[in-house]
Amino acid sequence: xxxxxxxxxxxxxxxxxxxxxxxxxxxxxxxxxxxxxxxxxxxxxxxxxxxxxxxxxxxxxxxxxxxxxxxxxxxxxxxxxxxxxxxxxxxxxxxxxxxxxxxxxxxxxxxxxxxxxxxxxxxxxxxxxxxxxxxxxxxxxxxxxxxxxxxxxxxxxxxxxxxxxxxxxxxxxxxxxxxxxxxxxxxxxxxxxxxxxxxxxxxxxxxxxxxxxxxxxxxxxxxxxxxxxxxxxxxxxxxxxxxxxxxxxxxxxxxxxxxxxxxxxxxxxx
DNA sequence: CGTGTGCCCTGACAGC
DNA sequence: TGCTGTCAGGGCACAC
Numbered sequence: 233x234x235x236x237x238x239x240x241x242x243x244x245x246x247x248x249x250x251x252x253x254x255x256x257x258x259x260x261x262x263x264x265x266x267x268x269x270x271x272x273x274x275x276x277x278x279x280x281x282x283x284x285x286x287x288x289x290x291x292x293x294x295x296x297x298x299x300x301x302x303x304x305x306x307x308x309x310x311x312x313x314x315x316x317x318x319x320x321x322x323x324x325x326x327x328x329x330x331x332x333x334x335x336x337x338x339x340x341x342x343x344x345x346x347x348x349x350x351x352x353x354x355x356x357x358x359x360x361x362x363x364x365x366x367x368x369x370x371x372x373x374x375x376x377x378x379x380x381x382x383x384x385x386x387x388x389x390x391x392x393x394x395x396x397x398x399x400x401x402x403x404x405x406x407x408x409x410x411x412x413x414x415x416x417x418x419x420x421x422x423x424x425x426x427x428x429x430x431x432x433x434x435x436x437x438x439x440x441x442x443x444x445x446x447x448x449x450x451x452x453x454x455x456x457x458x459x460x461x462x463x464x465x466x467x468x469x470x471x472x473x474x475x476x477x478x479x480x481x482x483x484x485x486x487x488x489x490x491x492x493x494x495x496x497x498x499x500x501x502x
Numbered sequence: 503c504g505t506g507t508g509c510c511c512t513g514a515c516a517g518c
Numbered sequence: 519t520g521c522t523g524t525c526a527g528g529g530c531a532c533a534c
Contacts, residue, residue, distance in 0.1 A: 235527055266510070290528080308527055309512075340511045342528060385505065401527055491507070
């Protein structure tokens with residue numbers, strides 16, 4: 233379930249093995265995920281040295297000494313398998329260094345791989361339109377307040393809009409709204425400044441806690457079976473329909489908004 | 503422009 | 519043991 237914390241954990245895990253290493257072999261088993269891989273992917277990456285890794289929203293960035301950056305998105309089911317014991321039919325792209333093997337595995341194939349000049353990364357169309365990072369200082373209550381004035385649509389959907397804030401997914405929007413006492417159904421334009429002042433730290437806290445958890449299981453992430461270290465603490469609302477609220481005597485409900493599930497406590501969240 | 507819908511693809515799981 | 523239906527971390531192309 234790659235949301236921002238999982239991408240962050242993945243990037244950190246890859247960095248431990250890849251930073252400063254030369255890619256000795258690049259194998260493309262299937263040349264497309266959501267869209268075709270860059271035609272020159274193999275040529276561009278074979279022999280390149282990985283100079284560093286980064287994350288932008290839910291994208292992972294793999295910088296090379298050739299001035300080009302490989303950008304991956306894990307979609308719904310993507311993950312990197314380090315030193316897999318055996319190949320898997322969904323290992324679409326495989327990178328080799330002298331000491332390790334890294335397989336980009338994505339069963340549902342909603343992910344992507346792109347190659348962009350590092351100098352113009354910010355102008356890459358998916359990045360150019362993005363709002364601030366949820367963990368960066370540009371995400372403020374004032375930003376969300378200004379961005380939502382006059383919007384009649386529900387706050388839930390606005391928070392999933394990467395142009396408003398870049399990197400939140402369904403799980404953490406649900407969890408952050410619960411923590412800040414805001415109903416996912418609330419009209420975005422009617423959410424008060426005070427409510428946003430609760431929401432911003434709630435977003436930061438839940439993401440930081442999840443990243444810390446991913447970090448604590450980094451050892452597991454690097455296991456040959458490729459298990460990722462997901463947010464292991466119990467969610468307050470996500471996936472908990474019909475179960476008791478952790479804060480009151482109420483029961484968690486599930487509704488569908490924009491074709492996706494929202495879980496919330498009708499008593500705690502107004 | 504803002505808003506809502508449907509689709510991309512495969513696998514896991516529940517229920518019969 | 520199988521079948522069938524439902525649902526899933528995301529993002530984008532469309533239609534109004």
